[in-house]
Amino acid sequence: MDVSELLSLTAAQATAAIERGDLDAAELFAAYRSRAADDDLNAFTWVAEDLPEDLHSDAPLRGVPLAVKDLFCTEGVPSQAGSKILEGYLPPYTATSVRRLQDAGATLLGKTNQDEFAMGSSNENSAYGPVLNPWDRTRVPGGSSGGSAAAVAAGLAPWALGTDTGGSIRQPAALCGIVGLKPTYGTVSRYGMIAFASSLDQAGPFTRDVTDAALLYRHLTGTDPMDSTAVGHPEEIVLPTAERLDGVRLGVPAELSTGEGVEPGVLAAFEASLETARSLGATIETCHLPTAALGLSAYYVLAPAEASSNLSRYDGVRYGLRTPADDLVSMYTDTRHDGFGDEVKRRILIGTYALSSGYYDAYYGRAQKVRTLIAREFASVFQNVDFVVTPTSPTVAFKLGSLTADPLAMYLNDFFTVPMSLAGIPAISIPCGLSEGLPVGLQLAGAAFSENRILDAAHALERALAFDGSPPRTREAA
Amino acid sequence: MIDPAEVLHVARLSRLKLTDEETERMAGELSSILDHIAKISELDLEGVPPTSHVVEVEQGLRPDVPGPCLPRDVALAQAPAVQDGGFLVPSPQAG
Numbered sequence: 001m002d003v004s005e006l007l008s009l010t011a012a013q014a015t016a017a018i019e020r021g022d023l024d025a026a027e028l029f030a031a032y033r034s035r036a037a038d039d040d041l042n043a044f045t046w047v048a049e050d051l052p053e054d055l056h057s058d059a060p061l062r063g064v065p066l067a068v069k070d071l072f073c074t075e076g077v078p079s080q081a082g083s084k085i086l087e088g089y090l091p092p093y094t095a096t097s098v099r100r101l102q103d104a105g106a107t108l109l110g111k112t113n114q115d116e117f118a119m120g121s122s123n124e125n126s127a128y129g130p131v132l133n134p135w136d137r138t139r140v141p142g143g144s145s146g147g148s149a150a151a152v153a154a155g156l157a158p159w160a161l162g163t164d165t166g167g168s169i170r171q172p173a174a175l176c177g178i179v180g181l182k183p184t185y186g187t188v189s190r191y192g193m194i195a196f197a198s199s200l201d202q203a204g205p206f207t208r209d210v211t212d213a214a215l216l217y218r219h220l221t222g223t224d225p226m227d228s229t230a231v232g233h234p235e236e237i238v239l240p241t242a243e244r245l246d247g248v249r250l251g252v253p254a255e256l257s258t259g260e261g262v263e264p265g266v267l268a269a270f271e272a273s274l275e276t277a278r279s280l281g282a283t284i285e286t287c288h289l290p291t292a293a294l295g296l297s298a299y300y301v302l303a304p305a306e307a308s309s310n311l312s313r314y315d316g317v318r319y320g321l322r323t324p325a326d327d328l329v330s331m332y333t334d335t336r337h338d339g340f341g342d343e344v345k346r347r348i349l350i351g352t353y354a355l356s357s358g359y360y361d362a363y364y365g366r367a368q369k370v371r372t373l374i375a376r377e378f379a380s381v382f383q384n385v386d387f388v389v390t391p392t393s394p395t396v397a398f399k400l401g402s403l404t405a406d407p408l409a410m411y412l413n414d415f416f417t418v419p420m421s422l423a424g425i426p427a428i429s430i431p432c433g434l435s436e437g438l439p440v441g442l443q444l445a446g447a448a449f450s451e452n453r454i455l456d457a458a459h460a461l462e463r464a465l466a467f468d469g470s471p472p473r474t475r476e477a478a
Numbered sequence: 479m480i481d482p483a484e485v486l487h488v489a490r491l492s493r494l495k496l497t498d499e500e501t502e503r504m505a506g507e508l509s510s511i512l513d514h515i516a517k518i519s520e521l522d523l524e525g526v527p528p529t530s531h532v533v534e535v536e537q538g539l540r541p542d543v544p545g546p547c548l549p550r551d552v553a554l555a556q557a558p559a560v561q562d563g564g565f566l567v568p569s570p571q572a573g
Contacts, residue, residue: 094551100505186533228538229531297517308492316564322558329493337495343496349485349504350511352492366518368528375529392499408510424532448533455549462544 002030011064011158011212018062019262026051029107032065035156036110041132041141043151044076045070048192053331059105066106067157067266069148070114071097071398072203073192077108081194082116082144084127085339086320095192095223097161097203104219109157112147116194116341117311118168120144124404125343132400133176135438141173142413148206153471156183159216160206167196167392167417169204170429176391176443177469179458181213182417184448185424186231186252189224198229200299200421207247208469210430214239217451219250233253235452241333242461245280246323248457250444251287253383256416262394265435270391273442276464277389282457287381291373295419298374300411301354301367302422307344308351314339317458323455346407350351375423382447387457390416392429392441420445428458431467439467462463480508 001023009017017023017444027250029051036047042066049186057063073079073091080086094102101110115125123131123146131146134154135140141150144163149172152160162169164182173180181204188203195201205216223232252274272286316322316335323334340348354363381388420427420443427445434440442461446454480488482505489496489504498506550563559566 009479049548089556092548092555092571097496103553108483150555184533185490226538229533231533231538234481291521293519294521297515300511301518312493316558317567318553319556320558325568330495331568333495336493340494345500346507346511347495348494349488349508350515353480353484353488353508355514356491362519365513365528366521366523367515368530369523369526370518370521371529371532372526373523375532407507408514411511422532423559431536466528 005032006031007035007155008399009158009209012215014063014064014158015060018057025055025057029055029065029109030159030406036151038316039156040155041134041150042129043112043131043147043154043156044110045080045113045128045147048108052107055107056139059103061105061471063105063107064158065109066101067109067112067148067151067160068098069145069160069162070111071163072161073116073194074098074108074111077111079111079194082114082126083339084321085314089319091195091215096189096226097220098192101161101216102223104262105190110150112145112160113143114358116344117307118144118163118165119173119307119343119347121167121410122403123147123321124400125341127341130400130465133397135177135397138399140400141174142175142393142397143169146172147205149173149178151181152206152208153178154467158302159208161203162205162206163193163201164421165200165303166421167414170417170443171207171393171413172440174430174431174439175397176207177439177467178206179210179213179428179430181203181217181428182420182426182430183217183221183451184426186229187221187233188451189222189227189230191224191226191234195310197303198310199306200303209259211239213428214455229267231447233451234449236433238452238453242456242460243463245277245282245457245460248282248387249385250282251381251388252279252284252285253289253292253388253390255289255293256390261412262391263396263435266391266395266440269433269440270442274389274466275462278460280460280464285385287385289374289377289381289419291370292419293378294370294409294413295374295422297416298310298367298370299418299422301363302371304328304347304351305354305364306351308348308355311344311348349436371422374419378423378425379447385454386446388445390443392416396435396438396440416443424448426451428454430458430462431464431469433467445446455470480505480512
């Protein structure tokens with residue numbers, strides 16, 4: 001098998017080829033390692049130097065390389081969460097999710113760049129520089145898991161692990177033209193995932209196709225003695241086979257589909273994909289999620305509130321950066337001033353404000369109630385439809401620097417993805433077409449623990465949409 | 479709306495130093511974010527219970543069995559300053 005052929009395999013195809021003896025796991029790793037080491041998108045913050053001694057080519061994932069977002073602790077390997085405050089940090093243990101995948105045979109290829117502490121929608125908030133979108137290097141890859149998305153889209157990794165708090169898997173997957181799954185909250189352990197907003201954070205796969213997403217998620221989900229919120233999955237995750245959508249009811253939320261700021265080209269690709277779904281036998285109906293449009297407002301209370309607490313651990317005492325000072329409190333305040341970027345500071349301040357005396361009920365208390373309403377509305381909608389469908393992001397990948405001066409405009413990127421996060425339900429983004437030559441993502445969300453159904457429906461749609469996931473440059477190079 | 483004095487107060491609560499320029503800029507940026515957040519004050523939320531967690535977990539406890547913990551030298555290995563087997567920090571008193 002020549003190198004370009006080998007790099008064109010999906011992870012599932014590669015595992016099958018290794019199992020058959022047609023492909024050597026070490027050769028596959030070497031090919032990707034060389035691609036990742038030559039990364040000119042700034043997608044990687046660390047790349048494995050050598051083939052690990054413990055290449056598990058007899059385990060289910062057959063030693064296939066895996067890129068991992070820098071937010072995951074990996075023992076002895078830099079884990080900096082895109083932050084200067086964790087520069088050079090070498091964790092003493094590996095996150096359960098990464099460990100599970102390694103136990104299943106995945107090989108750590110590298111750590112991927114991200115927005116600092118997963119706060120951002122463009123990857124421009126990384127202390128290690130922005131990531132470039134492989135479809136157009138003047139544009140962002142989305143965020144916060146921008147490095148994982150760009151690496152998979154550019155063929156620098158067969159698949160990658162990311163995290164999604166308000167859209168950080170789905171939005172970059174959409175902007176890079178690949179598949180991203182945010183699982184049901186609690187189905188993947190958060191132990192060793194550097195915390196942003198603990199009631200929302202969830203790990204999930206970035207892959208070239210839906211089958212790979214199912215394969216990675218199958219090995220990712222599980223309970224964990226180290227995370228009391230990790231409930232595992234009640235079903236075995238199976239590889240999707242559906243080719244039709246007969247009898248499948250898709251709901252288009254009236255309140256979300258008319259959201260302001262949705263680009264016409266995105267709407268056109270979305271509507272065309274609904275036509276495709278109809279041709280496969282699905283019915284499309286309008287549904288109502290009246291509070292979902294306020295999801296963003298509630299999210300920007302809840303997530304910063306949790307972050308302000310979670311990030312109090314960065315104080316220059318036990319790990320990471322320390323700015324020397326004469327007294328203890330000055331050491332804390334100076335270290336945090338020097339170590340955190342602007343977006344992280346904004347969120348710490350918003351969160352602390354929302355939790356402070358006199359404001360708690362008006363902000364945090366109300367936001368928690370809005371969350372209840374949104375979760376109830378989804379539960380009610382799923383009585384009548386199987387999936388809620390929306391565009392994943394209101395826009396295609398935007399120009400680097402175009403939104404950095406306006407934090408609120410940046411937040412609006414998450415308009416379609418935040419409601420599902422608040423409800424804790426699973427959602428997938430699959431590429432559904434191009435607008436202005438750039439990928440558009442289609443989001444399918446289902447009831448809690450409906451991953452098998454979501455993956456099946458996404459598989460049928462993926463087949464019919466036949467999206468060519470290789471960015472033009474990659475195509476020319478091949 | 480949040481004014482620079484309130485920003486400084488919140489920054490103090492957050493153990494975060496801000497320069498004068500940062501305080502001014504944050505006051506403007508945080509005000510526009512808080513305006514957006516204020517949309518939730520328009521909703522009638524009477525009788526709606528709060529959600530702090532979306533997955534119902536009953537007694538998510540592991541068996542109470544002692545296990546190994548991080549060795550002291552490993553726990554200290556990433557610290558900026560260490561002395562006598564502990565984390566070394568400046569005095570709580572200035573000067």
